[in-house]
Amino acid sequence: MKKASMQDIADALGISKNSVSQALRNKPGVSQNTKMMVMQKADELGYEYQNTTSTKQPKQVLLIATEFAISQTSFFGEIIKSIEDELRKENCQLNIHALTQNEIDELTLPQNFSDYNGVIILSHSDNNYIKKVIASKIPVVLVDHHDPSLQADAILSKNTDGTFQAVSLLIEQGLNRIGFIGDIDFSPSYLERYRGYHRALSEYGLSYDKTIEVTQIEETQGALFNKLKNIDTMPDAWFCVNSGLAFMLNSYLQSAGYTIPDDISIICYDDTEFTRMAVPPITNIATDLQFMGKLAVNTLIKRIADSSTPFVHQQIIPNLNIRGSVKIK
Known part of the structure; x- marks a missing residue:
């Protein structure tokens, strides 16, 4: 009687021979479900293999x-x-x-x-x-x-490129005075987003305005509101490093009498329940x-x-x- 082969197992399950080989050797690249099906079929067909999973703990x-x-x-x-x-x-x-x-x-x-x-x-x-x-x-x-x-x-x-894309969107809508909110000392991601913000301004020939750059801030409503109260002239739009800051910013601006987006636009990094709960919902650039x-x-x-x-x-x-x-x- 002919001995069962890897190809016989592959044909029986409708998968590739390579997948069978990976599953029998308990290699990454195939799911645990596939590994179990392959081993079960191997036992049914009488294929001899070294069961590496029975003796190993997860x-x-x-x-x-x-x-x-x-x-x-x-x-x-x-x-x-x-x-x-x-x-x-x-x-x-x-x-x-x-x-x-x-x-x-x-x-x-x-x-x-x-x-x-x-x-x-x-x-x-x-x-x-x-x-x-x-x-x-x-x-x-x-x-x-x-x-x-x-x-x-x-x-x-891809923080820098993502922020560049977000700020470019604002500029392409005719919004030339754009503010930044986020503590750039808090994480490398926020610093990279700050660099993406500056890169977009530079490539579109816009000047930096330090009066609308909030780069050191505790992420609380009180701290943000105090910073915003000290800004003499609001920008056309704000970029926020995360959705929580954008949500708080949206609340502050509306309480101060601004209409979003007619008076001021908001865009942020990340898409969470904060961007979806806000009224209006907040435009964002987000990672899956x-x-x-x-x-x-x-x-x-x-x-x-x-x-x-x-x-x-x-x-x-x-x-x-x-x-x-x-x-x-």
């Missing part, structure tokens, strides 16, 4: 983020959910650790840290702390954070957060499988979402 992945980042459910919550969903498909277990300021200051790693197969660090915390995590030699992927001193894979939004989480998991799985390849920074091009806060000609 991979353990740790997600580290600051307490502040984890609290931002409208943004980081979507990324975390996507990461959980993708890891489940790969038969990996996820644990989430909220970093305290004391742990950061003391460079204290989470309990049982050495037991994990991989680590995802979400958003910025402290580069010295991240360096300690990387020094452990456990595979690490950074999400929405990077720094030249950090030797690790990173999944990022579900895809960002999926890409992070795929990158980590590959890094776990092969730690010798060069590190890569992958930038996701954001999409422009036209809403009611900008009047389009």
Whole structure:
């Protein structure tokens, strides 16, 4: 009787021989569901293979983020959910650790840290702390954070180009005096967005106006309102580094008697419930957060499988979402 082959399994399931090979060797690139179907069919057909999954426990992945980042459910919550969903498909277990300021200051790693197969660090915390995590030699992927001193894979939004696109939209609508709101010292992403804002002004031949650039601010309604009250002449439009600031800005301007977008236009980075709840809804440039989480998991799985390849920074091009806060000609 002819022995069953990989091709027989592939033909029976309607998939490629390569997918069968990856599944039987428990390699990344095929889903956990496909792996299970392949192994079941192999058993049915009598195909002899080394079952690498029966003796191995699911991979353990740790997600580290600051307490502040984890609290931002409208943004980081979507990324975390996507990461959980993708890891489940790969038969990996996820644990989430909220970093305290004391742990950061003391460079204290989470309990049982050495037991994990991989680590995802979400958003910025402290580069010295991240360096300690990387020094452990456990595979690490950074999400929405990077720094030249950090030797690790990173999944990022194309912040500079995205902001350039957003500000260009405003200028093309005849809005030439454009303000900026966002603490550029808070995260590398906000600094990159500031550079994209300046690049757009430069390429369209517009001058910078420091009186309408709010670049150091605590992200609270009181702090923002105090800054805005000190601006003598409002710009034609505002660009905000995130949706929360844009929502608060919209509230302030309307309470001050401005009509959005007839008097002042608003555009921001990120698309969350804040952009959708605002009246009018806020035009934005936004990264696909579900895809960002999926890409992070795929990158980590590959890094776990092969730690010798060069590190890569992958930038996701954001999409422009036209809403009611900008009047389009």
